[in-house]
Amino acid sequence: MIVKRTNLNFWERLYLPAVAAGFRVTLRHFFKKKVTMQYPEEKWTVPEGYRGAPYLVKDPEGRTKCVSCQLCEFICPPKAIRITPPGPLPDPAAGNVEKAPREFKIDMLRCIFCGFCEEVCPEEAIFLMKDYSLTGLARQEMVYDKAKLLSLGGVRQDGVWKWKHK
Numbered sequence: 001m002i003v004k005r006t007n008l009n010f011w012e013r014l015y016l017p018a019v020a021a022g023f024r025v026t027l028r029h030f031f032k033k034k035v036t037m038q039y040p041e042e043k044w045t046v047p048e049g050y051r052g053a054p055y056l057v058k059d060p061e062g063r064t065k066c067v068s069c070q071l072c073e074f075i076c077p078p079k080a081i082r083i084t085p086p087g088p089l090p091d092p093a094a095g096n097v098e099k100a101p102r103e104f105k106i107d108m109l110r111c112i113f114c115g116f117c118e119e120v121c122p123e124e125a126i127f128l129m130k131d132y133s134l135t136g137l138a139r140q141e142m143v144y145d146k147a148k149l150l151s152l153g154g155v156r157q158d159g160v161w162k163w164k165h166k
């Protein structure tokens with residue numbers, strides 16, 4: 001099939017109207033609100049309830065809330081959680097403390113951010129935070145250990161404490 005080329009008229013042969021139309025589009029966008037985000041320095045503000053990466057939290061006295069019950073490890077669909085229970089008591093003055101994990105690892109490459117761990121945790125010790133951008137140079141870097149999970153999770157100001165001093 002041969003497509004017939006239509007001849008350009010006088011104005012089209014000048015090309016100037018087409019150049020002017022192009023500049024009009026450029027100018028229109030020049031004065032519009034900027035939408036380019038300087039990622040990764042700038043990040044999206046995610047809505048309340050967003051399910052990002054799961055981290056461990058501490059109570060207001062800085063103690064690990066997790067009692068190493070392993071429910072989250074059991075429920076986790078992709079088996080991203082690995083817990084080594086129990087660890088030594090972090091604080092001998094902690095009275096009727098149950099137990100604490102010796103090690104707690106989450107493979108962020110496996111995690112699907114489903115939130116089951118947060119829902120099942122009886123101690124409110126693990127929460128899905130707002131982090132959606134996790135990076136690393138090696139697979140091993142993406143396996144977060146207890147220290148890293150606790151430092152990222154920070155302190156949770158709520159009324160659910162594993163134990164209180166006598």
Ligand code: SF4
Pocket residue numbers: 054072075076077078079080081106110111112113114115116117118
């Ligand atoms: S959010 Fe889901 S996949 Fe990720 S660690 Fe928790 S239970 Fe496992």
Ligand code: SF4
Pocket residue numbers: 065066067068069070071072073083117120121122123124125126
């Ligand atoms: S994070 Fe919660 S569910 Fe998981 S082992 Fe600790 S106390 Fe149990």
